[in-house]
Amino acid sequence: MDVRRAREIAASPIMADVTYNGERIYIEQVDEQNEMAVVYPLGNPNHKQRVSVSSLHEH
Template structure:
């Protein structure tokens, strides 16, 4: 996923359908310098992790 789109999703009040390893996630923050995002699985908000933006997928329907 590109940085601009990840930032748009993280700042939007509308929930986007984004996955990491085929698991629905929420993007908390985008780190432009490192090309990473702070995320957590929707069903495990306590399981925060920093991942590469390249590993995030937006599912468009």
């Protein structure tokens, strides 16, 4: 995924189908300068991770 699309998904009120390592995630925040995102699994909002935007996949 590219940074622009990740930012759009994070800002949208509509939930997108995005995965990280095969697990459905929510994109909480996008750091465009470093091309990183703060994400968490849909069922576990306390398990936040900072990951590369390029490792996210939209379905």
